[in-house]
Amino acid sequence: MAEPSIQSRLGLAPGTPPLVSLRGVGKVFPGVIANADVDLDVFPGEIHALLGENGAGKSTLMNILTGIYQPDEGEIIVGGRAVSFASPVDAIAAGIGMVHQHFKLVRAFTVAENIHLGWSETPRRISRAALEARTAELSSRLGLAVNPAARVAELSTGEQQRVEILRVLARKARVLILDEPTAVLTPAEARELFAALRAFVAEGNAVIFISHKLDEVLEIAHRVTILRQGRKVATDWTEACTEKSLAQQMVGREIVLSDMRGTDIGRIGAPVLALEGVSLMSEGVTLLKNVSLELRAGEILGIAGVAGNGQRELTQVMTGLAVPTTGRVWLEGADVTRAGARRIAAQGVGHIPEDRLHAGMAPALSITDNAVLREYAKPPLSLGPLFRPWRATRLAREIAAAAEVMVPSFEMPARNLSGGNQQRLVARREMRIASKVLVAAYPSRGLDVGAINTMMRYFTELRDAGVAVVLVSEELEELLTLADRIAVMFHGEIMGVVPAEGADIEAIGLMMGGRHAA
Amino acid sequence: MSYRLQRLPVAKPSVAFAARIASVVLALLTAGLVLKLVGMEPLALAGRVLKSTFGSSFGLEDLALLFTPLLYCGLAVAVALRIGAWNIGAEGQFNLGAFAAAGIALFVPGPDWAQLPAMAVTGALAGAAWILVPTLARAYAGVSELITTLLLNFVALLLVYWVSTGPWLDPSGHALATTARLPVSVPEFWGIVHWGLPVAVILAVGLAAVFAFTRWGYEVRIGGSNPGAARYAGMPVRRHLIAVMLLSGAIAGLGGMMEVAGTVGRLQGGISNNYGYLGIMVAVLARAAPLGTIATAFLMATILNGGIILQTQGLTTHTVLALTGLILLYAAIGDEAAKYRIVKLAKGA
Ligand SMILES: Nc1ncnc2c1ncn2[C@@H]1O[C@H](COP(=O)(O)OP(=O)(O)OP(=O)(O)O)[C@@H](O)[C@H]1O
Ligand SMILES: [Mg+2]
Numbered sequence: 122m123a124e125p126s127i128q129s130r131l132g133l134a135p136g137t138p139p140l141v142s143l144r145g146v147g148k149v150f151p152g153v154i155a156n157a158d159v160d161l162d163v164f165p166g167e168i169h170a171l172l173g174e175n176g177a178g179k180s181t182l183m184n185i186l187t188g189i190y191q192p193d194e195g196e197i198i199v200g201g202r203a204v205s206f207a208s209p210v211d212a213i214a215a216g217i218g219m220v221h222q223h224f225k226l227v228r229a230f231t232v233a234e235n236i237h238l239g240w241s242e243t244p245r246r247i248s249r250a251a252l253e254a255r256t257a258e259l260s261s262r263l264g265l266a267v268n269p270a271a272r273v274a275e276l277s278t279g280e281q282q283r284v285e286i287l288r289v290l291a292r293k294a295r296v297l298i299l300d301e302p303t304a305v306l307t308p309a310e311a312r313e314l315f316a317a318l319r320a321f322v323a324e325g326n327a328v329i330f331i332s333h334k335l336d337e338v339l340e341i342a343h344r345v346t347i348l349r350q351g352r353k354v355a356t357d358w359t360e361a362c363t364e365k366s367l368a369q370q371m372v373g374r375e376i377v378l379s380d381m382r383g384t385d386i387g388r389i390g391a392p393v394l395a396l397e398g399v400s401l402m403s404e405g406v407t408l409l410k411n412v413s414l415e416l417r418a419g420e421i422l423g424i425a426g427v428a429g430n431g432q433r434e435l436t437q438v439m440t441g442l443a444v445p446t447t448g449r450v451w452l453e454g455a456d457v458t459r460a461g462a463r464r465i466a467a468q469g470v471g472h473i474p475e476d477r478l479h480a481g482m483a484p485a486l487s488i489t490d491n492a493v494l495r496e497y498a499k500p501p502l503s504l505g506p507l508f509r510p511w512r513a514t515r516l517a518r519e520i521a522a523a524a525e526v527m528v529p530s531f532e533m534p535a536r537n538l539s540g541g542n543q544q545r546l547v548a549r550r551e552m553r554i555a556s557k558v559l560v561a562a563y564p565s566r567g568l569d570v571g572a573i574n575t576m577m578r579y580f581t582e583l584r585d586a587g588v589a590v591v592l593v594s595e596e597l598e599e600l601l602t603l604a605d606r607i608a609v610m611f612h613g614e615i616m617g618v619v620p621a622e623g624a625d626i627e628a629i630g631l632m633m634g635g636r637h638a639a
Numbered sequence: 640m641s642y643r644l645q646r647l648p649v650a651k652p653s654v655a656f657a658a659r660i661a662s663v664v665l666a667l668l669t670a671g672l673v674l675k676l677v678g679m680e681p682l683a684l685a686g687r688v689l690k691s692t693f694g695s696s697f698g699l700e701d702l703a704l705l706f707t708p709l710l711y712c713g714l715a716v717a718v719a720l721r722i723g724a725w726n727i728g729a730e731g732q733f734n735l736g737a738f739a740a741a742g743i744a745l746f747v748p749g750p751d752w753a754q755l756p757a758m759a760v761t762g763a764l765a766g767a768a769w770i771l772v773p774t775l776a777r778a779y780a781g782v783s784e785l786i787t788t789l790l791l792n793f794v795a796l797l798l799v800y801w802v803s804t805g806p807w808l809d810p811s812g813h814a815l816a817t818t819a820r821l822p823v824s825v826p827e828f829w830g831i832v833h834w835g836l837p838v839a840v841i842l843a844v845g846l847a848a849v850f851a852f853t854r855w856g857y858e859v860r861i862g863g864s865n866p867g868a869a870r871y872a873g874m875p876v877r878r879h880l881i882a883v884m885l886l887s888g889a890i891a892g893l894g895g896m897m898e899v900a901g902t903v904g905r906l907q908g909g910i911s912n913n914y915g916y917l918g919i920m921v922a923v924l925a926r927a928a929p930l931g932t933i934a935t936a937f938l939m940a941t942i943l944n945g946g947i948i949l950q951t952q953g954l955t956t957h958t959v960l961a962l963t964g965l966i967l968l969y970a971a972i973g974d975e976a977a978k979y980r981i982v983k984l985a986k987g988a
Binding site (some may be wrong): 441442461462463464465466472474479480481482483484485486490494495497498503506507508509510 | 851852853854855856857860861864865867868869870871872873874
């Protein structure tokens, strides 16, 4: 018996053409083949996942589909005709819109202004109130709740993403492309997003969904296309896949997930970093409230909680980026409350920040400049006041090799690296200097499965070598497998600290919602 | 079939270079056309400009005297851009430097060997002092330096006009609007070209080296590109901002000192001759690279010098100004155009 056609499996009439097809698409950057000979069909009613390791070419392929880049080879077919998009404006006019890995909203503008920016249907002259009314109408019609009058800078990441999606859908997109949309969402926000996506495709539209979270891909996508080093490896129905088979196809070999649990119990040593009654106020808002924590050498302390409950401020206080309003910070018995970021880092505290693009890197500068951000002031890179660029390049090479990032040119601006590769580079840079403490905020964001596994293995190695690791994460599972103790944050407060071994997930969930530990 | 412009994420160096050349050629063609329309002979004029600029040592000396202040001002603006600050006030700092140096020369007697260094230091300090308030306002209150540095230009310009026509007016009664000739001058090394030129070139090379090969230069680079990342690495961003802006003012001030004590020999109103504003163009065209500034200051000097020669050929000042502006406009457009490419659309997408 012949295999049922794609159309019939999606419940479409026989012979229904794809909404969009890619044929033999290739794209080369200096020194890198980002895409080669990629075919892709996306049908109405389909959620199509795109998988691949960091740097496999997923974002590039979608940038081609939306007119940001031009393909060097191959063609894009929409409605049976080959098209060529000179810009995202053309792509959206043909019904294809994208929400990027790094959002592209104007932060100083309101939601309504962002929605109407650069849109042909925006009336030439319109009052603010009318603009907001239009936005409210769109928002309720498309089932994406937003506050039209709010300034984008004030919104949570999840809300910003809704604005981005609304922007695309308002322009009557039939194909919505999402680049790692759930990397920055809370689980609740992710569920909302999935519901919205299902409703969207039910009306005969399509979604292309890039993600590194395999469970999510299996849950939401109908079909999945896997890229490896720019080439398409396979397109499969997700029913026929498992997380393991997907991971295997991405990497081209079997991944062995290492066992993370600590081996010997006696390894936990003396206290290294301690917060004592730390509070942080800014403009009348309490960001941290009477936080006391003690971190011991050789342990991993997990920080659980819904994002935006003071985790960022906690990591800033620990690394000297913020001075607490009251309370003290101790590093190996010395008061470092006001020591500042440089001295704390010099004493062996590494920091993988939450927002790598704005806090941890200078994306417009070269990869070399970014890679040496922590060690530029020390020999052999600097001798007295002199800085030696050739030594910097040598160190950058070393860090890139250890991070397993392929870099065609170290002079290239760091923003040209793929999202995951930026994260790998920052993580390696910080692990190098973390001789006492590593503060890692959402370190696995944007990393592929293999890279997450490698990074976690390094964390355990650091731990075994006697480094204290603070791991801020929203993935409870990650914390449970890796951490020794888990502290739960809510509204800037520590609701309780529990041992990870045999932890009660229900209880942690309640603490995340604001209940104190029993 | 239709065509559209597409913006590239990065301009290709080869394309950028070609666009520069093309823009200069196009600007010259347009200028020629305009001259033709007003009844001049563009080719003959061009020949005369080239001949009198590059054909004689007098022409080259004039060129060098225009090049020197443009290089100081270009460097001043470029340095500030390194940390992300726009110094629109090089014009004012240049005036102040000239004013302070003239004051030392006229009123503080001393041996020649001591007076010139004293004038250079005072000129630089005066330039730095003139940008101090905008610097502190930016560093501590976040006030944009664009407006504050610009406004101080007018104050500096009027100050120099006032002293040179009033209190410091040449007592001999021969001059109406300048001070007396300064008793010391920057020595010449070639015709009328003084040591202000080699000092400026050495300064450009030195600055390039400092930015590339010192820790401070690295920190300024990071701080100018992303202050958030600089703070994260514990760099004293504010201190660097203050230091760089003061350095910028000092360079412009030193330029003013060289102008008054080298080229002009007296303090007079309008001594800055718009060099401070042209310096912005010089720095931007060089993309804030000190070595590139040498090249763009030379280009600018050639254009200005050509304009002066055209005036002697009967063109009005306005026409010359318009032509100068045209060439700069084309250069800027060419620079921007290099970031785009034309793509062909299969259908009216
Ligand atoms: N503008 C550019 N210039 C040079 N190289 C680039 C540019 N954009 C992307 N690349 C390179 O192309 C390759 C593919 O990058 P891409 O961003 O598509 O990866 P990705 O699959 O999205 O990875 P990730 O999961 O890390 O986001 C990488 O090696 C990257 O460095
Ligand atoms: Mg990507």
